[in-house]
Amino acid sequence: MSGLVLERVWSTPLAGVSLELRGGIGVVVGDETDGTGELACICAGVRAPRRGRVALDDRAPFASPATRRSIASLLPDETLPPGLDVRGWLAPLEGLLGISAATVLDDTKLEPTRALAGLTSAERRTLALAIALAHPSPRLVVLHDPLASGDADVRQRTLARIADLGRGSAVLVTTPSLADARRLGGSVYQLDRGLLSPAPQAAWPGGSSAGGAVVIDIEADEPRALLAALALAPTVIELRFDETHGLISARGAELEPLANAIARAAVDARTTLRLLRPQTDDLDAARALHTGSLHAAYAAARNRAQSGVIVRPPQGGSNER
Amino acid sequence: MNADFREGVLDARRALGAVWSGTVATASLLLLAAVGVLEGQAIGSGTSARHVQLRLLAGVAFGLVLPLVAFAASARVGGRLRDLMTMSWARYGGNRRVFALGRVALVALGGGALTASIGVLALWLGSATAAPTLELPPSWVNLLTVTWVALLGAASYTTAFSAAHLYAGNAGRVLFLIADWLLGSSTGALALPWPRAHLRTLLGGTAPLSLETHDAALCLLAITIVATFLYTRRLPA
Numbered sequence: 001m002s003g004l005v006l007e008r009v010w011s012t013p014l015a016g017v018s019l020e021l022r023g024g025i026g027v028v029v030g031d032e033t034d035g036t037g038e039l040a041c042i043c044a045g046v047r048a049p050r051r052g053r054v055a056l057d058d059r060a061p062f063a064s065p066a067t068r069r070s071i072a073s074l075l076p077d078e079t080l081p082p083g084l085d086v087r088g089w090l091a092p093l094e095g096l097l098g099i100s101a102a103t104v105l106d107d108t109k110l111e112p113t114r115a116l117a118g119l120t121s122a123e124r125r126t127l128a129l130a131i132a133l134a135h136p137s138p139r140l141v142v143l144h145d146p147l148a149s150g151d152a153d154v155r156q157r158t159l160a161r162i163a164d165l166g167r168g169s170a171v172l173v174t175t176p177s178l179a180d181a182r183r184l185g186g187s188v189y190q191l192d193r194g195l196l197s198p199a200p201q202a203a204w205p206g207g208s209s210a211g212g213a214v215v216i217d218i219e220a221d222e223p224r225a226l227l228a229a230l231a232l233a234p235t236v237i238e239l240r241f242d243e244t245h246g247l248i249s250a251r252g253a254e255l256e257p258l259a260n261a262i263a264r265a266a267v268d269a270r271t272t273l274r275l276l277r278p279q280t281d282d283l284d285a286a287r288a289l290h291t292g293s294l295h296a297a298y299a300a301a302r303n304r305a306q307s308g309v310i311v312r313p314p315q316g317g318s319n320e321r
Numbered sequence: 322m323n324a325d326f327r328e329g330v331l332d333a334r335r336a337l338g339a340v341w342s343g344t345v346a347t348a349s350l351l352l353l354a355a356v357g358v359l360e361g362q363a364i365g366s367g368t369s370a371r372h373v374q375l376r377l378l379a380g381v382a383f384g385l386v387l388p389l390v391a392f393a394a395s396a397r398v399g400g401r402l403r404d405l406m407t408m409s410w411a412r413y414g415g416n417r418r419v420f421a422l423g424r425v426a427l428v429a430l431g432g433g434a435l436t437a438s439i440g441v442l443a444l445w446l447g448s449a450t451a452a453p454t455l456e457l458p459p460s461w462v463n464l465l466t467v468t469w470v471a472l473l474g475a476a477s478y479t480t481a482f483s484a485a486h487l488y489a490g491n492a493g494r495v496l497f498l499i500a501d502w503l504l505g506s507s508t509g510a511l512a513l514p515w516p517r518a519h520l521r522t523l524l525g526g527t528a529p530l531s532l533e534t535h536d537a538a539l540c541l542l543a544i545t546i547v548a549t550f551l552y553t554r555r556l557p558a
Contacts, residue, residue: 046407048557062406063557065325069414081409083335089409092328096414131413 004043004140004170009052014038015194016052025166025186028174034191036174037076040144043172044073056140069097072135072165074143078124080116086127087112099134107134122149133161141171147180159183179256214255218248218262219275226273229265236261249279325416329423332410336398336424342431345393349386349439356381357446377443378467379524383474387436388517391478392498394428400486405556418553425483425552433475440467470523477516477541480548487555516544 003022010016013035019026030036041047042054045061045068054060059067080089090101105112107130110123119127129146132138146162147155162184165171173184174191181188190197220226223246230236230250235258238251252258255278266273360373400421411417444463485493505517512518512529522528522537532540 041407044412046412047403048406060557065411065414065416065558068412071414073412075407075412079407079409081332081335083338092324092410093413095324096410 003057004172005053005055006043007053009042009049009054011035011038011042011047011049011051013194014042014049014196017191017194017196018198019189019196021170021172023166023170025162025171025173025184026189027181027184027186028172028189028191028196029176029178029181030174030191031176032076033193035194036176036191037144039191040073040142040172040174041075043140043142044068044071044075046073046075061140067139070137070139072132072138072141072143074125074129074132074146076144078121078128080119080124080127082117084116085112086110086114086116086119089116090131093131097131098136099131103134104130125149129158133158133165138165138169141165141169143171143173145175145177145180146173147175147177147183177256214253214258215249215251215279216255216258216262217275217277217279218250218273219246220248220266220269220271220273222269222271223248225269226265226271229269230261233261233265323419325410325419326423326426328410328415329420329425330427331423332408332420333398333424333427337394337428337431341397345390346435346438349390349435350442352386353377353381353439353442353446357443361446374444374446375525377446378440379521379526382436382440382443382467383470383520383524384517386439387432387471387474387520388478388498388501390435391428391432391475391482392494394432395479395482395486395494396491398424398428400424400483401490402487402555405487416558418556418558421483421556422549422553425479425549428483429476429479430472431475432479433472436475437468437471440471470520473538473541473545474516474520477519477544477548480545480552481516484548484552484555487552513540514544516541519544 003020005021006017006019008016008018013033017035017039019028028036028039038047042049043056043061045064048060048062054062056067056071061067061071086105087101090099090104093099094101104127108123108126110119110127116124126149129143132141132143135141141162143162146158150158162171162173166186171186173180173186175181175184218226223241227239227241227248230239230248235252236250237253238249240249241247242249250258250262252261259276262273262276357373357377360376405411405417405421408417408420410420441464444467481497482494485497487493489496501515501517504511505515505521506512507518508527508529510530518529519532519537519540522532523534523541528534528537
């Protein structure tokens, strides 16, 4: 069986990442600042690690064109050559990868005559994802946040195709979303500030639910407007407002949907979030929340809200836009 | 033609674009015309007419247009390691080295063709502005010489700029241009690694270390080969 091997790979921000994926689906959860994008690029062969060894069937993807031909990939940033339309770009790839341009066009619903330069970032990623999923016989599939865009049907089809590919080859998915990791199944690893958890976890730890209900304290520039917007979110079970300190407490069943709801409410209320702090009495749950899962949930919420929400991580991190 | 090489050529053509190429060619022509008109006013004898021809050739076509066009084209096409690593064709399994060489080849060919055209025009301008009695007709030998020198010079400049870009980014290209200008204008041993010194020799100027003309051609060829070797060595397949 084909296999992807990473041995003590260093490449900013990855810090000595080791991973072995012989087959099936492996999901790495973490934000892009944790190094998920870099990991996907290294595995896809578009970047060489600064130190360490990366190999697919004993050949380095970045140095072997034949190996790269057998990798289906979706990268964090999909750049396409200028001056071409969609059909003109797909034509040479048919010969190179053995994909069907008609299938890709059908999946993406893109006009064949659309100029690549005119595609939005989401459309470029959709096109790259369709190319990756149309690969007839990949030895490795590397997908960065494949469920981030598209409607429910598209996500369902993507999930089904990934599961299908996982039966015959190694599939590595990187995502900031805990919910997506659970949907994808397989072995789940956590990438936190460049450090990969040493062993896969069959199920995500309790940080995502923190022992049942999750409460997040929020400070915002316009707390009343945010409160009004949060009141409309069905995910939010309970709301409290401490008028003296301007502190809102939102309760929900799970962390990620709650974080999504807060992000959307902040967009609707056109307010800037100054603080997001989880409440929990359980020390383990608190640690799990603070070591990445909350950051990942915020990142997922931020990506999907697709707007200028400013989220300040709870542990002295920098502002993220 | 190899598919990777062909895709590299096409990619460079798209990156340069018709508008950019046309603008550069027009600017080069205008520069030559302006200098030609200014220099033409000083022509009074056959010798001075030949000097004007030489100044247009060595000064404008090969001294200014060729290095600056190669410099600008290398910036336009882009060639940082990170960019070349993520090029779509190579990402999907094309040979990155052959693809990149295709890109360099088109830039070299385009730069060579433009310089040869400017050089031929410089010869013609020198002949046209000289009085008929000065007997300075265009010669086929001169035209062929200018063409092959332009192609060789463009190849050496383009490969050198590409290698400098790959190893040291934009700073590398800028430093190469400055060093070529400063050191290549000298006649000592320090002038040897720079194309400017050898192009000057081929056009009848002072040779570094009193080298022969054919040695200058060999030096340009050596610069091209070494730069290409370093370029492909740095870039993973």
